[in-house]
Amino acid sequence: MSKNNKKGFFSLLLSQILYNEPQDQNELLNLIQEAKNNKLIRDNTYHMCKNIIHIEKKIVKNIMIPRVKMTSLKIKDNLKTCLKVAKKSLYSRFPVFNQNNSYLKGFLISKDLFKFVDNLKKKFILKKILKSPIIVPESQKLDKTLQEFYSKKIYIAVVVDEFGMITGLITLKDILRKIFKNINNTKIIKKKHLKNKNQDNIDQN
DSSP: OOSTTOOOHHHHHHHHHSSSOOSSHHHHHHHHHHHHHTTSSOHHHHHHHHHHHHHTTOBHHHHOEEGGGOOOEETTOOHHHHHHHHHHHOOSEEEEEOTTSSSEEEEEEGGGGHHHHHOTTSOOOGGGGOBOOOEEETTSBHHHHHHHHHHHTOSEEEEEOTTSOEEEEEEHHHHHHHHSTTOOOHHHHHHHHHHHHHHHHHHHO
């Protein structure tokens, strides 16, 4: 099998489910399209399968959060600052840098702040509650990154370029969002439709 036809994690998974194993991604897409046309799978399933296949072609750099948009903390930040940032951003994990933002010290998980809120006498030292960062290269494929997240039970990783410089972050949520995009919640759509229809009736009256 040529390098271009080499299947990734998701293609292999889908191939095992389908009766006639496709020889490349185009055949796999055709089979999924045929299953949708024959109403063997729903639209949501069809879109999800397509997204899973297409995600194999994407790399971390395509969907990462750029460093300039990262919400981060500094190693000497106090409890009040950490709580303020956590509350304002609504994120659950934050990269923590040294004072001049040149070196990543680790990640803060916001729930680790609770024990200091409940016990104000407990001395807060940020560096003592940090988690070691997981590092992935910009060029790493998304399906491999997803496998790594699941195997290591992690939700966030630091992204570095070919020179080892931090260029951003990637989260499990970012990857899952790519898989489940274009998938509609039929119940929500129907509910909105009925609401709009009822509003029209009210306006007409």
